[in-house]
Amino acid sequence: MKRILTLLAFLASSPFALASVNINTATAEELDAVKTISPAKAKAIIDYRTEHGPFKSLDELKKVKGFGD
Secondary structure, X not given: OHXXXXXXXXXXXXXXXXXXXXXXXXXXXXXXXXXXOOHHHHHHHHHHHHHHOOOOOHHHHHXXXXXXX
C-alpha cells in the first residue's frame, strides 16, 4: 500500500510540491489530477477496483487496461 501511494506521489510531484492520492479510495477526479493519469485511465482504475476490490500491490496496476510496466 505504501509503495502505491509513494508511486502516485512521485508521479504527481513537481520540483516544488508533493501530492499523494490513495489509489484505493480516490475519485475519478482525484486520479485525473495526477499528471500521468488520463480520465480514461482513472475510469479504468475505478472499474478494476470496483470489480476486484482494493489494490494489494503495485503490480496489480499492470492488470488495469492502459497500464503497462
